[in-house]
Amino acid sequence: MAGLNVSFAFFALVVGVCQVLRWLSKRLLSPAVYECLARELAGSLQLCMSFLELRMLMEIGLWGGGFGPDVILTLLFLLFLVHGASSDGAFANPAVSLQEFLLCESNLAATAAKLLAQAVGMGTGWAATKLYWSWELTHFHVIQNLIAAECSSSIHTSLHHAAFVESICSFLFHLVLLKLHQSHPICWTPALAVTVTFLTYTAGPFTGAFFNPALATATTFHCSGNTLWDYIQVYWLGPLAGMLAALLLCQGNVPRLFQKNLLYSQKSKYKIPKARVVAHVEEPQQKKKGERNNSKPQA
Template sequence: MAGLNVSIAFFFLVVGVCQVLRCLSKRLLSPGTYGCLARELAGSLQLCMSYLELRMLVDIGPWGGGFGPDVVLTLLFLLFMVHGASFDGASANPTICLQEFLLLESNLAATAAKLLAQGAGTGTGWAVTKLYWSWELTHFHFIQNLIASECSSSIHTSLHHATFVEGTCSFLFHLVLLKLRQSHPMYRVPSLAATVTFLTYTAGPFTGAFFNPALATAATFHCLGSSFWDYVQVYWLGPLTGMLAALLLYQGNIPRLFQKNLLYSQRSKYKIPKTRMVAHVDSDRSPQKRKGEKSDSKPRA
């Protein structure tokens, strides 16, 4: 278990360093620069390094460390709880940035800056993690260095099925995200962490369950077994299609592209037709009117 303890210490170190980076950049940079660049770069760096170390435990842990998937899934849930609490609003996911752009919550320049920061963060995270593995602090890292040059593709099913799996994972993740985006972090963070853990457990054997184009690019695009365009179809087009489907189902439209609601009626269910209201008023007044007519028909003394 010594190797697992080193990995847990690495997770704490990554989160601590990225938190310091966020605090310093928040003080030194303007709010716009921090929100578009520094915050996304720190979040993507934290996510990429944590995921690569966790994936190494998934690949080597069962036969090299003697622990099963329950340990890795527990670590995954706890890591995403920490990510949700420490990201300070960063998405670290290109599909979330594009979703915010389509919802008119971000302009084109800010979205492009976030995408560049996410790419830089994941690329830096991959390079730093490779350097950390080269130190071979545990036997896990020693084995990882031996097999790193011959890593295989994460696609373990047909291309169309893999695209469907990544698209479905992205669809469910974004649907939960849209439903909970206005909720209190106390409820949103564990719900999203549980969703990611469940999707990883279900879809992991087929595609690795990335549903994050930037993370998938850093983690698996360099591995043999699939072409670049296969990776693009599965890990870029699949999650993007799932996000668009979730947004269309939840909103009924895509605000950046068109305002008309295609799925849901805009009429209020509490609106009462005017003719019915008039008839109702007339029916309420008719007894009083008849009563008044009877009283007028009585002879006066």
């Protein structure tokens, strides 16, 4: 239990440091630079460090700590709940940034800046977590350091099935996001946390259920068992395909590429009552009759 308390303290420290980073960046930088760079970097740093520690608990804690999957799933839900509440709108997910670009909510320069910030944040988070593990504050970290050099791939099924699983997870995640993102964060933050927890519980044994290209790159790309192209197909192309499918289902098209709705017919939401149409038609006719009567010579 002492090891779990150290992990709780680590989670709290990471969130606190990233909150200070957001606060300072918002005060010192322009709103555009903050939204595209600093906010995404802080969100990616927080997500990567917290998820790596949680993944370590998932792999080692089940047999080395004596706690069951219910503890891990509860921690996973709380992790994404806190991330959604504290990230100030940064999802730290390249697929979400590309979705915003395809929806014309972000231009090319801002999208490129977000992707760069996410890559830097994930890389920094991976390096910082490795340094923290090297201190070996708990027996979990000791075991993690022993097995770190021989980590295995998170893909535990065929390549095509793994890519399909990641695309389905991404599809469901982005579907919930598209449906609820315009609502208040109090509504969509717990909904996304529940969605991520459910998808991880369901698809985790097959691929780890990342559906986040940057997070998967920092977490599992360095492990042996699959080639780089295998990882790209599963953890990059799979989530992007799922995002596009969710976008097409919700919008009927990709606004950045097509103006015409490809799936749904354009129908007016409002119907004009027939009585009003008849009234508008008869009114000009009555005026014309009145003008004819007035134009006749009077006896």
